[in-house]
Amino acid sequence: MSEHNWLLRVRNLTKIYGEPNERTLALTGPEWNSNICPDTDSIVACAGVSFDLYPGEVLGIVGESGSGKSTIVKLLYFDMEKTAGSAWLRPYNDGRANMLEASGQQKRYIRNHLMGTVYQNPRDGLNFRFSSGGNIAEKLIMAGSLHVGSIRERASFLLEKTEVPVRRMDDTPAAFSGGMQQRVQIAKAIANNPPLLFLDEVTTGLDVSVQAKVLDLIRELQQELGIAMIVVSHDLSVIRMLTDRTLVMKHGRVVESGLTDQILQDPQHAYTQLLVSSLL
Amino acid sequence: MNIVEVNQLSKTFELHILHDKMITALHDIEFSIAEGEIIGLTGKSGSGKSSLMKCLYRTYLATGGEILYASSEGKTVDLVKATDHEVIALRRSEIRYCSQFLSVIPRVSAIDVVADPLARTEKNRDLARARAKDLLEVLGLPTALWDAFPVTFSGGEQQRINVARAIIARPRLLLIDEPTASLDTRTKDVVIGLIRDLKQEGTSVLCISHDDYTLERLADRRLHLQSGRITNPITEII
């Protein structure tokens, strides 16, 4: 892997709620044990996050609730506006333009063609007023497909791939179990063969056996499609099972990053050591 | 030609959750591994064998020193300081680590567990599965188990899966921890034979073992660790 092969390059990604002053960043973070600025009460959701993601690579982001791990994914998927920072995605303008500064229309193009996302809550990723086929159709339509026959063909293929009974294609996901809703979300997320997929706590709240099946599916899709992924989870076993590399976050900052087996077996930061020791 | 040169390698664990207690696992380690050489790593439990091996694989971050690896592309990479991506690339294509215990993904069949490393490098799952079957056959794993999940296997069966997985993609550098510990003599011989085959193809091996039977048949040299230090001038085995 050469230095220039990255798929996604993120530098200094920062999101602050409220009105920060020039001391906000210096007075927040893990060493202050807080992400709230004592001067301004602004909240540093994440700050100074930088990393490279390579094609086909799976990056984990781990940390407790409120550590800012989901914020990163939301910023990169344009669900939120950044406060500062840059992100370049190779297939967008050959990686030369900061996608966070793109126009709304360009962002939509990037979201629909170059990325997919699976949210913790299926209601965030799916429209329960539409059928599951319709939810997938939305992605396909955004990519320019206006042929009902081929939309339905592709939707069946994707549902089959994600092990959702195709005969339930015309049912709304509201009638599905939690695990099946996640599968529909995954089918929708990969509908246009994006090179990059975000998975935000996708198995949280599912039964253990259902969780295992969803994780298996994700791993199989990753191997088969070679899709790069960013996996956000507070669950180290999910991180261990899916990822090559991991960022550990606390109070909005990356406290440690490294190979996943290194993070789990030789954690350097006090927080990571605590996290890993709580695992078993 | 040496493919690994370890210079002044040290490893200290700083345990923040135990009031920053410092535990030094490795002191001033120096040795090299030549192309096609098999080094046996010996020492009592807790002497630092596994720590050394994990430092080479970058599962542990060395505290000091360097581990110079001569890659197949002709570059010298310091595995202590290399970027994560460089290490991932090397792990995918030329360095493999085979731990003492099987730590594979649950709910994947024995065949696929073994085939996986080759399927990733060759991008051909069918070919990888065929090779995996050959290996499992040679290692005498009952056919009935091939499609079963290794998590439920006995120690000896898991061991064989583990070895097969480690060697299937023919790594340039194999780090292997107790490859024969829970195997009967016949299977031991098979494993020894497979590792020697790799050596013939130029693979260098660092092998932890307590078993003289294995070391006598496998190791070109032995490296003995005691309390995190190499205590012997490297002994040559004729």
Place this chain on the structure above:
Amino acid sequence: MIENTKYKRSYNFAFIDESTKKEVRRKLLKAVAIPGYQVPYSSPEMPISRGWGTGGLHVTLAIIGREDVFKIIDQGSDASVNACNLREFVQAMTGCKTTYDTTEATLIQTRHRITEEELREDQILVFQVPQPEPLRSVERYEYRTRQMHGEADYAKMWVSLYESYVRHGGIMRGADYPVKVNGRYIMAPSPIPRWDVPNLNQAKTLYLFGAGREKRLYAVPPHTKVEPLEFEDVKFEIEKFDSLCYKTGYRRAFLDELYLDDGSRQYVINDSNFLDKIEQGGEITPFINPYIQQIEL
């Protein structure tokens, strides 16, 4: 009858004051310049409630001149209560000549229909619009629909058509069928039947739309491309009637279903002026479009 002189005073020509007319006209110019785009406007108070044709009335009163001949129809009928009241009001406030005859009129205000007779370059059709936002059914927030229009992000609209096909085997929109105007904006054509939708395309007439309650104006200028949304394999269709007008035997018109006193069901031409002309053997100049042409005479 009690004579009440309290409110008897003279009004400005066409009721609305000149500066408000100017505002409406400027917004209409903008609407014409950006076909299908919804222009917000002031929607001033009128002597009728908002939502009862005030949008159409604002447009009519802002553009009507002393020489205009005014016609107003309500679902094809010149004689409904609503049409009569608004006609009287416009007539009282302008002194303009009014008519039932589509060809004679220069300015026509309509609720939920386009005339069967083809309109000319020298005529203007003003639509009363209850809901100007075609995306409202799929997105309830105004700031979101504005953004969707701005970015031409119409996937949700298409998904709702897809869903309609999946559930009903066809695109089930009886009225207010969404159209794409000039290849850009998706527009609500107001609740006209699908029958009328093709008559919006490349028309000779200026079409103006006023939504008083929602405070929006929009327009389709003459000779503008207006396409009903359709999939490559699931096409837009106009209404099919399994019968003909029982009074005239005519087929190529939008028909109303009628239950007669003997309980039998019959069909009759909806456009009252068109029906009158055919019954009286007068000359008619109907709209012709590819959909209507498929219907046998």
